[in-house]
Amino acid sequence: MKKLIATILVGSVLSVGVIADDWDDDNPAIFFSEDGADMWLEPQGPNEVSLEECDLGLGAGVVEGAYAQLPRYFEDTGKVMDLEARLVHCMVTLQGRDADEITAHPYSLSGETGTEIEALSTWIAEQSLDMPIQPPQDHDAEKAAYTLGEKLFYYRAGTHDFGCSTCHRQSNTRIRLQELANLTTADGAGAAYGSYPAYRVTQGVVRSMGWRMRDCARQQRLPEMQLGSEASVALQVYMAVNADGAPMTAPTMKR
Amino acid sequence: MHKLLLSMVVLCLASLNVFADDSAYNALMNSMKAINGVGLDRIEQDEMQAACSNPQSMIADPEESERLRQSAMAAVKKPSDGVYLGDWKRGKEIAANGKGLQYSDDQNDPNGGNCYACHQLDPDEVAYGTLGPSLTNYGMRGQSQAVLDYTWSKLWNATAWVPCSHMPRFGHNGVLTEQQLKDIMALLLDPESPVNKH
Amino acid sequence: MAGRMRIRAKMSEEGVVDVKALMRHPMETGQRKDAEGNPIPAHFITEVVAMLGDRELVRAHWGASISQNPTLAFRFTGANEGDQIDFSYVDNKGEKGSGTVKIKAG
Amino acid sequence: MKSSSIQTRFGRRWFLGAGATLLAVAALPMRVLAAAMRPDSTFTATAVDAVINDLGGNAVDSDMIELEVPPISDNAANVPVVVNSKLPNTTKIAILVEKNPNPLSAIFYIPEGTIAFAETKLKVAQTGLVYAIVEADGKLYKKSMETKVTLGGCGG
Numbered sequence: 001m002k003k004l005i006a007t008i009l010v011g012s013v014l015s016v017g018v019i020a021d022d023w024d025d026d027n028p029a030i031f032f033s034e035d036g037a038d039m040w041l042e043p044q045g046p047n048e049v050s051l052e053e054c055d056l057g058l059g060a061g062v063v064e065g066a067y068a069q070l071p072r073y074f075e076d077t078g079k080v081m082d083l084e085a086r087l088v089h090c091m092v093t094l095q096g097r098d099a100d101e102i103t104a105h106p107y108s109l110s111g112e113t114g115t116e117i118e119a120l121s122t123w124i125a126e127q128s129l130d131m132p133i134q135p136p137q138d139h140d141a142e143k144a145a146y147t148l149g150e151k152l153f154y155y156r157a158g159t160h161d162f163g164c165s166t167c168h169r170q171s172n173t174r175i176r177l178q179e180l181a182n183l184t185t186a187d188g189a190g191a192a193y194g195s196y197p198a199y200r201v202t203q204g205v206v207r208s209m210g211w212r213m214r215d216c217a218r219q220q221r222l223p224e225m226q227l228g229s230e231a232s233v234a235l236q237v238y239m240a241v242n243a244d245g246a247p248m249t250a251p252t253m254k255r
Numbered sequence: 256m257h258k259l260l261l262s263m264v265v266l267c268l269a270s271l272n273v274f275a276d277d278s279a280y281n282a283l284m285n286s287m288k289a290i291n292g293v294g295l296d297r298i299e300q301d302e303m304q305a306a307c308s309n310p311q312s313m314i315a316d317p318e319e320s321e322r323l324r325q326s327a328m329a330a331v332k333k334p335s336d337g338v339y340l341g342d343w344k345r346g347k348e349i350a351a352n353g354k355g356l357q358y359s360d361d362q363n364d365p366n367g368g369n370c371y372a373c374h375q376l377d378p379d380e381v382a383y384g385t386l387g388p389s390l391t392n393y394g395m396r397g398q399s400q401a402v403l404d405y406t407w408s409k410l411w412n413a414t415a416w417v418p419c420s421h422m423p424r425f426g427h428n429g430v431l432t433e434q435q436l437k438d439i440m441a442l443l444l445d446p447e448s449p450v451n452k453h
Numbered sequence: 454m455a456g457r458m459r460i461r462a463k464m465s466e467e468g469v470v471d472v473k474a475l476m477r478h479p480m481e482t483g484q485r486k487d488a489e490g491n492p493i494p495a496h497f498i499t500e501v502v503a504m505l506g507d508r509e510l511v512r513a514h515w516g517a518s519i520s521q522n523p524t525l526a527f528r529f530t531g532a533n534e535g536d537q538i539d540f541s542y543v544d545n546k547g548e549k550g551s552g553t554v555k556i557k558a559g
Numbered sequence: 560m561k562s563s564s565i566q567t568r569f570g571r572r573w574f575l576g577a578g579a580t581l582l583a584v585a586a587l588p589m590r591v592l593a594a595a596m597r598p599d600s601t602f603t604a605t606a607v608d609a610v611i612n613d614l615g616g617n618a619v620d621s622d623m624i625e626l627e628v629p630p631i632s633d634n635a636a637n638v639p640v641v642v643n644s645k646l647p648n649t650t651k652i653a654i655l656v657e658k659n660p661n662p663l664s665a666i667f668y669i670p671e672g673t674i675a676f677a678e679t680k681l682k683v684a685q686t687g688l689v690y691a692i693v694e695a696d697g698k699l700y701k702k703s704m705e706t707k708v709t710l711g712g713c714g715g
Contacts (some may be wrong), residue, residue, distance in 0.1 A: 024679075028522035030459055031477045046411040081678045109488035113479055151279040156304045158297045159356045159430055163308065167386065175372050175384040176711050201637040202591045204479065204521035204711075219713045221356045222283070223293045229286030231279075255711055353714015360715065369714045382633055382709030469674065482682070484660070499597055511677075512668040513598040518659050518682045520637045526678035527667070 003026045027249035029199040032114055034207040038124025038166045039116055041124035045095030054082065054090035056124070068248050071240065073139040078182055080145040081238050084210040085228025087120055105215070107236025109206040117227070121208040125250040132245040133194055135237060142237065152231055153183070156223040158242050164235070166220075178255065183239055192240040192247020198254045206251060209236055278387050279308075293358040300396035301329065320418040328415040331408045332426065334433060339403040339440050346442030347449070349435050357428065368428055368439055373422070376442065377449040387422065393443045394451035406443060432436055458552030463559025470556055472503065472510070473526040474540055478550070484515040484526050498550075501525055501542040507533055534558050595668055601662050607655055610661045610663045611692060614653060614699060618692050621646065621700035628704045632683055633711035641678045644668075646695035653694075657703075658687035664701035683708055 040051050040063070056066035057074070071082040076091060085108070091097045108118040137143055158161040164183065167175055173181040182188035198207040207215075213232040217225040225232050283298045303323055306330045312319050352367025354360045371380060375389035384390075396402045408415050411426030425431040431439070442448050457477040464470045476498065481487055483495030497517040505511040511527045541551040601613040611618050627641040642652050652667040652675060653701070659682070667677040675693070687701040 025476060026473075026524050028475060028477065030475070031457060031522070034322045034457075039330050044351075084522060111479075111481070111487040111493040119363045148278055148282055149312055151308075153284060154310050155279045155283070156308045157283075157300050159428050161304055161307075161421075161428070162423070170386070173385050175386065175713055176382045177384075177631075177709065178712055182388075201634055204448070204636075212464070217287065217356050218359060219715065221293065221299050223287040223295055224358060225292040226286055226288060231286035234282060298714050351710070353710065355715070357715055367714070371710070380709070381631055381707065382711060454612075470679070473678075508672070509670050510673055511670070512595065513677075513679075514595075514666045515663050516602045516661055518656060518661065518664045520680040520682055524678070524680055528674040529672055530674070532673045540633045551690075 018068045027253040032119045032122040036119035045097040047096040063127045065180045067125045068131040073141045082233045118206050122206045122251045128248045133243040135240045145234045145237040149234035162220040175200040186244040189239045189242035194248045198252045291358040327412045331411045341437030341441045343441040343445040343448035346438035460554035462554045462556045466540045498542050498544045504539045595689045607662045618699035618701035624702035626702045628689045628706050632706045633709045635683045638681045638683045642691040644675035649695040651694035652677050653692040655690040658685045676710045
């Protein structure tokens with residue numbers, strides 16, 4: 001009961017806006033970030049614990065700077081993981097929650113106003129703001145993920161023969177009116193990778209990099225890319241390594 | 256003789272490319288789920304796709320490249336009734352429509368051509384992409400049989416002209432119907448089409 | 454989801470206070486459909502009021518065509534640094550939101 | 560306590576926000592409640608002329624109204640609009656979108672001491688005019704600008 005009251009007090013202070021006079025832009029991602037900060041601290045699942053002990057790669061509970069060094073290899077799972085895969089891992093191992101339940105509906109559908117993955121990603125990425133994007137390339141698995149990511153980037157398939165490279169290996173081109181990032185260059189990959197999670201004004205919610213991978217695959221006429229999957233993570237490694245230390249700018253606001 | 260042998264070896268290796276390294280294919284098969292009519296079969300590559308997927312996005316061997324180009328050209332199906340031009344007004348709708356064959360699309364709706372994603376056409380449409388060349392005033396070429404054949408085959412399968420072209424093979428892959436292709440032809444070539452009115 | 458605001462209020466040397474508010478609200482028009490194809494009911498802010506003590510600074514009546522997570526900016530004079538502005542809004546379902554901000558020198 | 564649904568959590572947040580709001584609203588003076596009522600039927604009118612009629616009829620074109628609207632909107636869900644009236648004694652600023660099902664988007668009531676300036680973001684259904692209608696000294700004035708709505712992104 002005491003805990004509940006404390007939560008309510010914290011919650012109400014954040015929501016009334018007494019501390020709300022310190023922002024510079026029109027980006028509604030701030031609301032998602034606030035939610036994410038709360039969710040990190042909120043005890044959940046059968047184990048009724050928070051995510052505070054979650055290791056995002058820099059040690060248990062270290063959030064600051066963690067996003068800028070993901071995806072990376074984790075000893076405990078023997079896998080290269082992106083933020084979203086790692087969050088699911090922590091929700092399962094720390095909180096005792098069901099992985100399938102979390103991954104069944106990770107991203108907002110039409111008319112929805114945010115999911116846990118979207119909010120947590122926003123807040124966690126924000127804790128790497130202005131830091132250089134530097135995922136490690138030390139472990140063999142991290143190097144292999146980059147190599148795979150490059151192959152996937154050029155892999156053409158589907159009814160329209162599209163690959164990531166169809167749109168994202170040239171500079172100074174547009175699709176309709178949108179400038180396309182050349183993801184083979186540090187500038188292009190840095191600007192694109194560092195800008196997610198991003199509030200998408202066309203959708204009214206913050207979208208994560210995992211969602212971006214899923215949605216690119218959809219537009220390539222491919223099946224549904226799964227959160228934290230081998231291909232999704234490898235493509236993110238490819239972009240993040242290509243970014244070569246460019247700064248994180250997320251959460252941004254995009255069309 | 257030596258040269259021939261070598262090129263045969265290269266040819267074999269090139270055509271075996273997809274089997275030699277299927278790490279990308281395997282990763283996608285492990286990473287995707289079939290949904291709303293879009294199955295895992297979409298991940299499988301045909302010969303052209305496999306040949307055009309190495310990190311230079313082009314096949315290394317010019318002979319293989321030429322072989323694929325010719326086989327693409329040979330497979331172009333001309334209009335069954337010999338009529339190449341449809342209705343540019345319908346073509347205009349098709350060119351502007353970016354939907355079709357995504358799992359988010361209604362499978363009962365017609366597919367779009369999404370031409371404006373990459374090309375300028377009607378100059379009054381300001382939201383055009385620049386991945387492909389501008390096609391404004393394309394109709395200046397006239398309507399000779401050579402122009403009709405060239406344009407039709409380009410829409411049907413652009414790799415019949417440019418190996419590893421990034422343009423979807425609208426006819427070859429069944430993205431657009433024969434009638435839709437005729438309507439796009441009219442949008443490009445009809446003197447009354449807004450593409451040619453400026 | 455509804456109810457929250459972010460506000461900033463900055464006063465220029467000439468004494469003009471520039472106020473900008475960002476609200477968390479779906480601003481549903483009633484014309485959209487959800488993932489299952491069911492219509493999403495209209496849900497939008499109908500009125501926003503900003504007060505400085507008992508002085509009304511601006512009142513806005515809105516329709517559903519204001520953007521999702523809407524912004525409202527206005528300017529006024531005759532206040533001091535540190536004065537508090539109170540925002541409140543109500544939507545077509547009667548749900549309310551509010552926020553306050555103290556004027557800063559900008 | 561198991562609460563895996565995000566909607567529940569956002570709901571909790573809303574509840575807390577609303578709770579805090581009750582206090583804020585209770586503290587507001589009565590004057591607020593006595594102010595202009597929202598003209599609901601004007602907001603549901605389906606034509607620009609009908610809206611202008613409701614607002615007082617016969618709006619005269621004026622260059623004393625500054626209206627900023629992007630000429631091209633590739634994001635029709637979020638079109639920024641700025642109105643700045645230089646007309647003395649401006650008391651009301653309305654923003655209309657010609658081709659929206661209900662053209663009236665917003666009315667801003669400008670008391671003394673507040674500058675006749677308003678900025679917000681709008682949904683614009685299709686290419687057409689955006690109007691600023693200003694009431695000053697009891698008379699109506701207008702200014703309009705076209706915004707061209709285009710498709711963006713990958714198209715679907």
